[in-house]
Amino acid sequence: MAVKIAVAGLGSMGFGMACSIMRAGFDVVGYDVAPAAVERFVAQGGRAAGTLGELAAGADIVVSVVVNGAQTQAVLFGPHGLAGAMKPGAVFVSSATMDPAIARDLAQRLEALGVHYLDAPISGGAAKAEQGELTIMASGSPQAFAAARPALDAMAAKVYELGAAAGTGAAFKMINQLLAGVHIAAACEAIAFAAKQGLDLDRVYEVITASAGNSWMFENRVPHVLAGDYTPLSAIEIFVKDLGIVQDMARAERYPVPLAAAALQMYLAASGAGMGRDDDASLARLYAQLSGAELPEKNRS
Secondary structure (H helix, E strand, O other), X not given: OOOEEEEEOOOHHHHXXXXXXXXXXXXXXXXXXXXXXXHHHHHOOOXXXXXXXXXXXXXXXXXXXXXXXXXXHHHHHOOOOOOOXXXXXXXXXXXXXXXXXXXXXXXXXXXXXXXXXXXXXXXOHHHHHHHOOEEEEEEOOHHHHHHHHHHHHHHEEEEEEOOOOOOHXXXXXXXXXXXXXXXHHHHHHHHHHHHHOOOOHHHHXXXXXXXXXXXXXXXXXXXXXXXXXXOOOOEHHHHHHHHHHHHHHHHXXXXXXXHHHHHHHHHHHHHHHHHOOOEHHHHHHHHHHHHOOOOOOOOOO
């Protein structure tokens, strides 16, 4: 019998993930609250569900690609949510970044209904999602992994199996987000500081990417600054959310995270300055505004 796979959330990540699953030969049905996202998916050959209940009906795997724990809870247990429509033995694959405690609670509630829960946050961005080359940091029961395997193999280049307890995958993702958020802030601080020194920024990029001060985020985000293009590939608000979760987790554990705290203040400032929906490399623009440094503009010659 063919595996039926559903995707809840067809934004930049969910769209690519759904398309990757289709390319692997599966019949995929998708759902999104935004009509334009649904139309885009249908144009690629996907099928659309009109409601969450319709999406879940008969599905063996439901991949949820929403923003956070609150949205995941709403998708599952809100009015006309998925939980009441999923068949026993199906698996819910949760890709949202959230506090591990929320993931544990959602898993317990869903598994009480006979549905498996795989805590499976993702990393890699929209381009990797469309290529089926995400990194997935997953935890859950052996049964959940087995049930989700067809979708996991279609969406990811690497699936890390991190334990049997939901929440472990979420915790791994938050460590990643702590580092990513700090590294982006450091890269933006450095390139704006270089601009303030009057340095040739293209040469700065060339030298640093060949030196010990390089990071993946410097190499990936600084080209946005050099191009003066802040079209959102990953928005400022993502790190307002994620570093906020890091702060909450750390406070609960009485654990100091001063670098993450400082980075969070810069993301908050950028959001407050009207850049929340812009690319996270916009931190460089914030530094430039504060210091008078001049950064490249999009239409530079």
